[in-house]
Amino acid sequence: MKHLAVFASGTGTNFVAIAKACAEGRIPADVAIMVCDKPGAAVIERARELGIETFVFDPHAYASKADFEKEIVALLDARKVDLVCLAGYMRIVGETLLKAYEGKIINIHPSLLPAFRGAHAVEQAVAYGVKVYGISIHWVNDQLDGGRIIAQRAFPYEGSDPEEVHRIGQKIEHELYVETINKLLCER
Ligand code: GAR
Numbered sequence: 364m365k366h367l368a369v370f371a372s373g374t375g376t377n378f379v380a381i382a383k384a385c386a387e388g389r390i391p392a393d394v395a396i397m398v399c400d401k402p403g404a405a406v407i408e409r410a411r412e413l414g415i416e417t418f419v420f421d422p423h424a425y426a427s428k429a430d431f432e433k434e435i436v437a438l439l440d441a442r443k444v445d446l447v448c449l450a451g452y453m454r455i456v457g458e459t460l461l462k463a464y465e466g467k468i469i470n471i472h473p474s475l476l477p478a479f480r481g482a483h484a485v486e487q488a489v490a491y492g493v494k495v496y497g498i499s500i501h502w503v504n505d506q507l508d509g510g511r512i513i514a515q516r517a518f519p520y521e522g523s524d525p526e527e528v529h530r531i532g533q534k535i536e537h538e539l540y541v542e543t544i545n546k547l548l549c550e551r
Pocket residue numbers: 371372373374375376377378450451452471472473480481482483484508533536
């Protein structure tokens with residue numbers, strides 16, 4: 364049995380999609396731990412409902428990123444985590460975690476990278492008048508939404524409502540993330 368860690372900061376719909384796919388055998392792994400850097404985020408309650416262990420921390424309570432990442436690495440090591448899936452984890456991964464889990468951290472992003480990196484990708488794409496939107500999954504490096512692309516899925520949208528783009532995109536995210544994790548684990 365392989366072990367995943369999912370990192371999230373917000374609602375956690377991708378986390379739920381991954382956790383359910385694991386529970387239903389569509390991903391040959393379990394979610395060993397959900398890591399959240401936002402005490403009070405909705406994803407924490409979702410993890411509780413699914414019976415998944417959580418590590419919730421307040422980055423401001425630590426002197427440095429290295430300090431909280433050391434703690435995270437120890438938790439991941441203890442659970443023999445094979446793959447770390449960032450799912451709306453709105454924080455750049457630091458050297459400590461990157462070094463320890465090099466080549467084992469992936470992220471999902473709501474644009475066709477390398478276009479529109481950062482926290483407001485959909486809003487920026489709509490403002491730009493984009494007609495083809497998309498979702499990217501990529502290996503994580505020290506750059507914001509950087510790293511080699513693993514999978515992408517595009518969809519046409521001619522309107523100007525960011526909420527609608529988010530809705531269409533999230534449905535694709537949930538499918539694409541499950542498919543991609545499954546593929547990566549089967550290749551290992
Ligand atoms: C997702 O749409 C993900 O692509 C995005 O955060 C959302 C989290 O949603 N990530 C980024 O923008 C990374 N730069 P969720 O909490 O419902 O899974």
